[in-house]
Amino acid sequence: MNLLEDTWFNNPAIQKAMWPALLETLQMVGISGLAxxxxxxxLGVLLYTTAPGGMSANRPLNVVLSTVIVNVTRSFPYAILMIALMPLTVILVGTKIGPVAASVSLAIAAIPFFARLVETALREVHSGKLDAAHAMGSTKFQTxxxxxxxxxxxxLVASFTTTVVTIVGYSAMAGLIGGGGLGRLAYNYGFQRYQIDVMIMTVVLLVLLVQLIQFAGDRLSKAIDHR
Incomplete structure:
Protein backbone atom coordinates (compact mmCIF):
# COMPACT_ATOMS: atom_id res chain seq x y z
CA MET A 1 0.00 0.00 0.00
CA ASN A 2 1.31 3.46 -0.95
CA LEU A 3 1.80 5.47 2.23
CA LEU A 4 1.28 8.71 0.30
CA GLU A 5 -2.08 7.64 -1.08
CA ASP A 6 -4.88 10.13 -0.47
CA THR A 7 -2.69 12.61 1.38
CA TRP A 8 -2.45 16.39 1.09
CA PHE A 9 0.61 16.01 -1.14
CA ASN A 10 -1.11 14.06 -3.91
CA ASN A 11 -4.81 14.83 -3.43
CA PRO A 12 -5.81 17.95 -5.40
CA ALA A 13 -9.21 18.05 -3.66
CA ILE A 14 -7.60 18.44 -0.23
CA GLN A 15 -5.10 20.98 -1.55
CA LYS A 16 -7.93 22.95 -3.12
CA ALA A 17 -9.88 22.94 0.15
CA MET A 18 -6.93 24.39 2.08
CA TRP A 19 -7.08 27.89 0.59
CA PRO A 20 -10.82 28.53 1.03
CA ALA A 21 -10.38 27.33 4.61
CA LEU A 22 -7.58 29.85 5.10
CA LEU A 23 -9.77 32.62 3.65
CA GLU A 24 -12.58 31.66 6.02
CA THR A 25 -10.17 31.88 8.95
CA LEU A 26 -9.02 35.33 7.78
CA GLN A 27 -12.66 36.37 7.42
CA MET A 28 -13.47 35.28 10.97
CA VAL A 29 -10.38 37.00 12.38
CA GLY A 30 -11.01 40.16 10.36
CA ILE A 31 -14.67 40.60 11.30
CA SER A 32 -14.25 39.74 14.97
CA GLY A 33 -11.02 41.73 15.22
CA LEU A 34 -12.70 44.86 13.85
CA ALA A 35 -15.67 44.42 16.19
CA LEU A 43 -15.19 49.65 27.01
CA GLY A 44 -11.58 49.71 28.21
CA VAL A 45 -11.65 53.51 28.38
CA LEU A 46 -14.83 53.34 30.46
CA LEU A 47 -13.23 50.81 32.79
CA TYR A 48 -10.32 53.20 33.31
CA THR A 49 -12.22 56.46 33.64
CA THR A 50 -14.98 55.13 35.95
CA ALA A 51 -12.59 53.37 38.34
CA PRO A 52 -12.13 54.87 41.82
CA GLY A 53 -9.86 57.89 41.42
CA GLY A 54 -10.51 58.05 37.68
CA MET A 55 -11.53 61.11 35.68
CA SER A 56 -15.22 60.15 35.89
CA ALA A 57 -15.23 57.91 38.92
CA ASN A 58 -18.47 55.97 39.14
CA ARG A 59 -18.20 52.93 41.36
CA PRO A 60 -21.59 51.31 40.55
CA LEU A 61 -21.02 51.59 36.80
CA ASN A 62 -17.44 50.37 37.15
CA VAL A 63 -18.55 47.34 39.15
CA VAL A 64 -21.13 46.44 36.50
CA LEU A 65 -18.65 46.85 33.66
CA SER A 66 -15.74 45.15 35.39
CA THR A 67 -17.46 42.34 37.24
CA VAL A 68 -20.64 41.56 35.32
CA ILE A 69 -19.57 42.23 31.75
CA VAL A 70 -15.80 41.71 31.61
CA ASN A 71 -15.03 39.17 34.34
CA VAL A 72 -18.10 36.99 33.86
CA THR A 73 -17.66 36.81 30.08
CA ARG A 74 -13.96 36.02 30.42
CA SER A 75 -14.78 33.23 32.87
CA PHE A 76 -16.55 31.19 30.19
CA PRO A 77 -14.36 28.71 28.30
CA TYR A 78 -14.65 29.65 24.64
CA ALA A 79 -16.12 26.31 23.56
CA ILE A 80 -18.98 26.69 26.05
CA LEU A 81 -19.49 30.37 25.22
CA MET A 82 -19.66 29.54 21.51
CA ILE A 83 -22.45 27.00 22.05
CA ALA A 84 -24.34 29.22 24.51
CA LEU A 85 -24.36 32.11 22.02
CA MET A 86 -25.85 30.10 19.14
CA PRO A 87 -29.40 31.47 19.66
CA LEU A 88 -28.07 35.03 19.68
CA THR A 89 -25.97 34.29 16.61
CA VAL A 90 -29.05 33.10 14.71
CA ILE A 91 -30.87 36.32 15.67
CA LEU A 92 -27.99 38.53 14.56
CA VAL A 93 -26.85 36.86 11.33
CA GLY A 94 -29.61 34.37 10.55
CA THR A 95 -27.48 31.24 10.88
CA LYS A 96 -25.36 29.43 13.43
CA ILE A 97 -22.79 27.99 11.02
CA GLY A 98 -20.16 29.55 8.81
CA PRO A 99 -17.40 32.10 9.39
CA VAL A 100 -19.73 35.09 9.81
CA ALA A 101 -21.73 33.27 12.47
CA ALA A 102 -18.54 32.23 14.25
CA SER A 103 -17.41 35.87 14.27
CA VAL A 104 -20.19 36.71 16.74
CA SER A 105 -18.90 34.42 19.48
CA LEU A 106 -15.29 35.29 18.62
CA ALA A 107 -16.00 39.00 19.08
CA ILE A 108 -17.95 38.53 22.32
CA ALA A 109 -15.10 36.43 23.71
CA ALA A 110 -12.41 38.89 22.62
CA ILE A 111 -14.05 42.22 23.49
CA PRO A 112 -13.76 41.91 27.31
CA PHE A 113 -10.26 40.46 26.96
CA PHE A 114 -9.13 43.45 24.90
CA ALA A 115 -11.00 45.90 27.15
CA ARG A 116 -9.04 44.69 30.16
CA LEU A 117 -5.77 45.09 28.24
CA VAL A 118 -6.83 48.62 27.25
CA GLU A 119 -7.54 49.48 30.88
CA THR A 120 -4.10 48.22 31.89
CA ALA A 121 -2.41 50.19 29.09
CA LEU A 122 -4.14 53.42 30.11
CA ARG A 123 -3.06 52.98 33.70
CA GLU A 124 0.55 53.15 32.54
CA VAL A 125 0.13 56.75 31.32
CA HIS A 126 1.72 59.13 33.82
CA SER A 127 -0.94 61.03 35.72
CA GLY A 128 1.11 64.23 35.47
CA LYS A 129 0.36 64.48 31.75
CA LEU A 130 -3.35 64.24 32.42
CA ASP A 131 -3.11 66.88 35.16
CA ALA A 132 -1.26 69.19 32.77
CA ALA A 133 -3.99 68.77 30.17
CA HIS A 134 -6.67 69.60 32.75
CA ALA A 135 -4.67 72.63 33.90
CA MET A 136 -4.67 73.94 30.32
CA GLY A 137 -8.44 73.74 30.20
CA SER A 138 -8.94 70.47 28.34
CA THR A 139 -12.27 68.74 28.81
CA LYS A 140 -12.37 65.10 29.87
CA PHE A 141 -13.13 64.01 26.32
CA GLN A 142 -10.24 66.10 24.93
CA THR A 143 -7.89 64.70 27.55
CA LEU A 156 -2.61 49.61 22.82
CA VAL A 157 -1.26 48.35 19.51
CA ALA A 158 0.65 45.60 21.29
CA SER A 159 -2.49 44.70 23.26
CA PHE A 160 -4.59 44.52 20.10
CA THR A 161 -1.96 42.33 18.48
CA THR A 162 -2.15 39.94 21.43
CA THR A 163 -5.94 39.92 21.14
CA VAL A 164 -5.91 39.14 17.41
CA VAL A 165 -3.47 36.28 18.00
CA THR A 166 -5.89 34.94 20.61
CA ILE A 167 -8.75 35.23 18.12
CA VAL A 168 -6.78 33.12 15.64
CA GLY A 169 -6.55 30.36 18.23
CA TYR A 170 -10.25 30.65 19.05
CA SER A 171 -11.13 30.52 15.33
CA ALA A 172 -9.62 27.05 15.11
CA MET A 173 -11.97 25.89 17.87
CA ALA A 174 -14.91 27.52 16.10
CA GLY A 175 -14.32 25.20 13.16
CA LEU A 176 -15.23 22.19 15.29
CA ILE A 177 -18.92 23.15 15.44
CA GLY A 178 -19.47 24.54 11.98
CA GLY A 179 -17.51 27.77 12.03
CA GLY A 180 -15.44 26.76 9.04
CA GLY A 181 -11.85 27.71 8.44
CA LEU A 182 -8.67 25.79 9.10
CA GLY A 183 -10.10 24.33 12.31
CA ARG A 184 -12.85 22.54 10.42
CA LEU A 185 -10.40 21.26 7.83
CA ALA A 186 -8.07 19.92 10.52
CA TYR A 187 -10.96 18.22 12.29
CA ASN A 188 -12.64 16.72 9.19
CA TYR A 189 -9.48 15.43 7.54
CA GLY A 190 -6.76 15.44 10.16
CA PHE A 191 -8.78 13.98 13.03
CA GLN A 192 -11.75 12.10 11.62
CA ARG A 193 -9.87 10.63 8.65
CA TYR A 194 -6.53 10.25 10.47
CA GLN A 195 -4.66 12.28 7.84
CA ILE A 196 -1.82 13.64 9.93
CA ASP A 197 -0.34 15.50 6.96
CA VAL A 198 -3.47 17.67 6.70
CA MET A 199 -3.28 18.39 10.42
CA ILE A 200 0.37 19.39 10.05
CA MET A 201 -0.38 21.71 7.12
CA THR A 202 -3.18 23.49 8.98
CA VAL A 203 -0.95 23.93 12.03
CA VAL A 204 1.82 25.32 9.83
CA LEU A 205 -0.57 27.83 8.26
CA LEU A 206 -1.88 28.90 11.67
CA VAL A 207 1.65 29.33 13.02
CA LEU A 208 2.63 31.40 9.98
CA LEU A 209 -0.50 33.54 10.36
CA VAL A 210 0.24 34.17 14.04
CA GLN A 211 3.87 35.01 13.28
CA LEU A 212 2.81 37.47 10.58
CA ILE A 213 0.30 39.19 12.85
CA GLN A 214 2.80 39.39 15.71
CA PHE A 215 5.55 40.73 13.44
CA ALA A 216 3.27 43.41 11.96
CA GLY A 217 2.00 44.41 15.40
CA ASP A 218 5.49 44.63 16.90
CA ARG A 219 6.77 46.73 14.01
CA LEU A 220 3.82 49.11 14.17
CA SER A 221 4.11 49.45 17.94
CA LYS A 222 7.80 50.33 17.68
CA ALA A 223 7.20 52.73 14.79
CA ILE A 224 4.71 54.86 16.74
CA ASP A 225 6.55 54.72 20.06
CA HIS A 226 8.29 58.09 20.44
CA ARG A 227 8.61 58.03 24.21
Whole structure:
Protein backbone atom coordinates (compact mmCIF):
# COMPACT_ATOMS: atom_id res chain seq x y z
CA MET A 1 0.00 0.00 0.00
CA ASN A 2 1.31 3.46 -0.95
CA LEU A 3 1.80 5.47 2.23
CA LEU A 4 1.28 8.71 0.30
CA GLU A 5 -2.08 7.64 -1.08
CA ASP A 6 -4.88 10.13 -0.47
CA THR A 7 -2.69 12.61 1.38
CA TRP A 8 -2.45 16.39 1.09
CA PHE A 9 0.61 16.01 -1.14
CA ASN A 10 -1.11 14.06 -3.91
CA ASN A 11 -4.81 14.83 -3.43
CA PRO A 12 -5.81 17.95 -5.40
CA ALA A 13 -9.21 18.05 -3.66
CA ILE A 14 -7.60 18.44 -0.23
CA GLN A 15 -5.10 20.98 -1.55
CA LYS A 16 -7.93 22.95 -3.12
CA ALA A 17 -9.88 22.94 0.15
CA MET A 18 -6.93 24.39 2.08
CA TRP A 19 -7.08 27.89 0.59
CA PRO A 20 -10.82 28.53 1.03
CA ALA A 21 -10.38 27.33 4.61
CA LEU A 22 -7.58 29.85 5.10
CA LEU A 23 -9.77 32.62 3.65
CA GLU A 24 -12.58 31.66 6.02
CA THR A 25 -10.17 31.88 8.95
CA LEU A 26 -9.02 35.33 7.78
CA GLN A 27 -12.66 36.37 7.42
CA MET A 28 -13.47 35.28 10.97
CA VAL A 29 -10.38 37.00 12.38
CA GLY A 30 -11.01 40.16 10.36
CA ILE A 31 -14.67 40.60 11.30
CA SER A 32 -14.25 39.74 14.97
CA GLY A 33 -11.02 41.73 15.22
CA LEU A 34 -12.70 44.86 13.85
CA ALA A 35 -15.67 44.42 16.19
CA UNK A 36 -13.29 43.92 19.11
CA UNK A 37 -11.43 47.13 18.32
CA UNK A 38 -14.60 49.19 17.83
CA UNK A 39 -16.33 47.95 20.99
CA UNK A 40 -13.44 46.85 23.20
CA UNK A 41 -11.53 50.14 23.09
CA UNK A 42 -14.41 52.30 24.41
CA LEU A 43 -15.19 49.65 27.01
CA GLY A 44 -11.58 49.71 28.21
CA VAL A 45 -11.65 53.51 28.38
CA LEU A 46 -14.83 53.34 30.46
CA LEU A 47 -13.23 50.81 32.79
CA TYR A 48 -10.32 53.20 33.31
CA THR A 49 -12.22 56.46 33.64
CA THR A 50 -14.98 55.13 35.95
CA ALA A 51 -12.59 53.37 38.34
CA PRO A 52 -12.13 54.87 41.82
CA GLY A 53 -9.86 57.89 41.42
CA GLY A 54 -10.51 58.05 37.68
CA MET A 55 -11.53 61.11 35.68
CA SER A 56 -15.22 60.15 35.89
CA ALA A 57 -15.23 57.91 38.92
CA ASN A 58 -18.47 55.97 39.14
CA ARG A 59 -18.20 52.93 41.36
CA PRO A 60 -21.59 51.31 40.55
CA LEU A 61 -21.02 51.59 36.80
CA ASN A 62 -17.44 50.37 37.15
CA VAL A 63 -18.55 47.34 39.15
CA VAL A 64 -21.13 46.44 36.50
CA LEU A 65 -18.65 46.85 33.66
CA SER A 66 -15.74 45.15 35.39
CA THR A 67 -17.46 42.34 37.24
CA VAL A 68 -20.64 41.56 35.32
CA ILE A 69 -19.57 42.23 31.75
CA VAL A 70 -15.80 41.71 31.61
CA ASN A 71 -15.03 39.17 34.34
CA VAL A 72 -18.10 36.99 33.86
CA THR A 73 -17.66 36.81 30.08
CA ARG A 74 -13.96 36.02 30.42
CA SER A 75 -14.78 33.23 32.87
CA PHE A 76 -16.55 31.19 30.19
CA PRO A 77 -14.36 28.71 28.30
CA TYR A 78 -14.65 29.65 24.64
CA ALA A 79 -16.12 26.31 23.56
CA ILE A 80 -18.98 26.69 26.05
CA LEU A 81 -19.49 30.37 25.22
CA MET A 82 -19.66 29.54 21.51
CA ILE A 83 -22.45 27.00 22.05
CA ALA A 84 -24.34 29.22 24.51
CA LEU A 85 -24.36 32.11 22.02
CA MET A 86 -25.85 30.10 19.14
CA PRO A 87 -29.40 31.47 19.66
CA LEU A 88 -28.07 35.03 19.68
CA THR A 89 -25.97 34.29 16.61
CA VAL A 90 -29.05 33.10 14.71
CA ILE A 91 -30.87 36.32 15.67
CA LEU A 92 -27.99 38.53 14.56
CA VAL A 93 -26.85 36.86 11.33
CA GLY A 94 -29.61 34.37 10.55
CA THR A 95 -27.48 31.24 10.88
CA LYS A 96 -25.36 29.43 13.43
CA ILE A 97 -22.79 27.99 11.02
CA GLY A 98 -20.16 29.55 8.81
CA PRO A 99 -17.40 32.10 9.39
CA VAL A 100 -19.73 35.09 9.81
CA ALA A 101 -21.73 33.27 12.47
CA ALA A 102 -18.54 32.23 14.25
CA SER A 103 -17.41 35.87 14.27
CA VAL A 104 -20.19 36.71 16.74
CA SER A 105 -18.90 34.42 19.48
CA LEU A 106 -15.29 35.29 18.62
CA ALA A 107 -16.00 39.00 19.08
CA ILE A 108 -17.95 38.53 22.32
CA ALA A 109 -15.10 36.43 23.71
CA ALA A 110 -12.41 38.89 22.62
CA ILE A 111 -14.05 42.22 23.49
CA PRO A 112 -13.76 41.91 27.31
CA PHE A 113 -10.26 40.46 26.96
CA PHE A 114 -9.13 43.45 24.90
CA ALA A 115 -11.00 45.90 27.15
CA ARG A 116 -9.04 44.69 30.16
CA LEU A 117 -5.77 45.09 28.24
CA VAL A 118 -6.83 48.62 27.25
CA GLU A 119 -7.54 49.48 30.88
CA THR A 120 -4.10 48.22 31.89
CA ALA A 121 -2.41 50.19 29.09
CA LEU A 122 -4.14 53.42 30.11
CA ARG A 123 -3.06 52.98 33.70
CA GLU A 124 0.55 53.15 32.54
CA VAL A 125 0.13 56.75 31.32
CA HIS A 126 1.72 59.13 33.82
CA SER A 127 -0.94 61.03 35.72
CA GLY A 128 1.11 64.23 35.47
CA LYS A 129 0.36 64.48 31.75
CA LEU A 130 -3.35 64.24 32.42
CA ASP A 131 -3.11 66.88 35.16
CA ALA A 132 -1.26 69.19 32.77
CA ALA A 133 -3.99 68.77 30.17
CA HIS A 134 -6.67 69.60 32.75
CA ALA A 135 -4.67 72.63 33.90
CA MET A 136 -4.67 73.94 30.32
CA GLY A 137 -8.44 73.74 30.20
CA SER A 138 -8.94 70.47 28.34
CA THR A 139 -12.27 68.74 28.81
CA LYS A 140 -12.37 65.10 29.87
CA PHE A 141 -13.13 64.01 26.32
CA GLN A 142 -10.24 66.10 24.93
CA THR A 143 -7.89 64.70 27.55
CA UNK A 144 -8.84 61.14 26.59
CA UNK A 145 -8.60 61.69 22.83
CA UNK A 146 -5.60 64.00 22.67
CA UNK A 147 -3.48 62.88 25.63
CA UNK A 148 -4.50 59.56 27.14
CA UNK A 149 -4.96 57.46 24.00
CA UNK A 150 -1.96 58.89 22.08
CA UNK A 151 0.33 58.33 25.06
CA UNK A 152 -0.84 54.74 25.44
CA UNK A 153 -0.96 54.02 21.69
CA UNK A 154 2.15 51.79 21.43
CA UNK A 155 0.89 49.62 24.29
CA LEU A 156 -2.61 49.61 22.82
CA VAL A 157 -1.26 48.35 19.51
CA ALA A 158 0.65 45.60 21.29
CA SER A 159 -2.49 44.70 23.26
CA PHE A 160 -4.59 44.52 20.10
CA THR A 161 -1.96 42.33 18.48
CA THR A 162 -2.15 39.94 21.43
CA THR A 163 -5.94 39.92 21.14
CA VAL A 164 -5.91 39.14 17.41
CA VAL A 165 -3.47 36.28 18.00
CA THR A 166 -5.89 34.94 20.61
CA ILE A 167 -8.75 35.23 18.12
CA VAL A 168 -6.78 33.12 15.64
CA GLY A 169 -6.55 30.36 18.23
CA TYR A 170 -10.25 30.65 19.05
CA SER A 171 -11.13 30.52 15.33
CA ALA A 172 -9.62 27.05 15.11
CA MET A 173 -11.97 25.89 17.87
CA ALA A 174 -14.91 27.52 16.10
CA GLY A 175 -14.32 25.20 13.16
CA LEU A 176 -15.23 22.19 15.29
CA ILE A 177 -18.92 23.15 15.44
CA GLY A 178 -19.47 24.54 11.98
CA GLY A 179 -17.51 27.77 12.03
CA GLY A 180 -15.44 26.76 9.04
CA GLY A 181 -11.85 27.71 8.44
CA LEU A 182 -8.67 25.79 9.10
CA GLY A 183 -10.10 24.33 12.31
CA ARG A 184 -12.85 22.54 10.42
CA LEU A 185 -10.40 21.26 7.83
CA ALA A 186 -8.07 19.92 10.52
CA TYR A 187 -10.96 18.22 12.29
CA ASN A 188 -12.64 16.72 9.19
CA TYR A 189 -9.48 15.43 7.54
CA GLY A 190 -6.76 15.44 10.16
CA PHE A 191 -8.78 13.98 13.03
CA GLN A 192 -11.75 12.10 11.62
CA ARG A 193 -9.87 10.63 8.65
CA TYR A 194 -6.53 10.25 10.47
CA GLN A 195 -4.66 12.28 7.84
CA ILE A 196 -1.82 13.64 9.93
CA ASP A 197 -0.34 15.50 6.96
CA VAL A 198 -3.47 17.67 6.70
CA MET A 199 -3.28 18.39 10.42
CA ILE A 200 0.37 19.39 10.05
CA MET A 201 -0.38 21.71 7.12
CA THR A 202 -3.18 23.49 8.98
CA VAL A 203 -0.95 23.93 12.03
CA VAL A 204 1.82 25.32 9.83
CA LEU A 205 -0.57 27.83 8.26
CA LEU A 206 -1.88 28.90 11.67
CA VAL A 207 1.65 29.33 13.02
CA LEU A 208 2.63 31.40 9.98
CA LEU A 209 -0.50 33.54 10.36
CA VAL A 210 0.24 34.17 14.04
CA GLN A 211 3.87 35.01 13.28
CA LEU A 212 2.81 37.47 10.58
CA ILE A 213 0.30 39.19 12.85
CA GLN A 214 2.80 39.39 15.71
CA PHE A 215 5.55 40.73 13.44
CA ALA A 216 3.27 43.41 11.96
CA GLY A 217 2.00 44.41 15.40
CA ASP A 218 5.49 44.63 16.90
CA ARG A 219 6.77 46.73 14.01
CA LEU A 220 3.82 49.11 14.17
CA SER A 221 4.11 49.45 17.94
CA LYS A 222 7.80 50.33 17.68
CA ALA A 223 7.20 52.73 14.79
CA ILE A 224 4.71 54.86 16.74
CA ASP A 225 6.55 54.72 20.06
CA HIS A 226 8.29 58.09 20.44
CA ARG A 227 8.61 58.03 24.21
Missing amino acids: TLVLGLP IVKVLLPEALPT
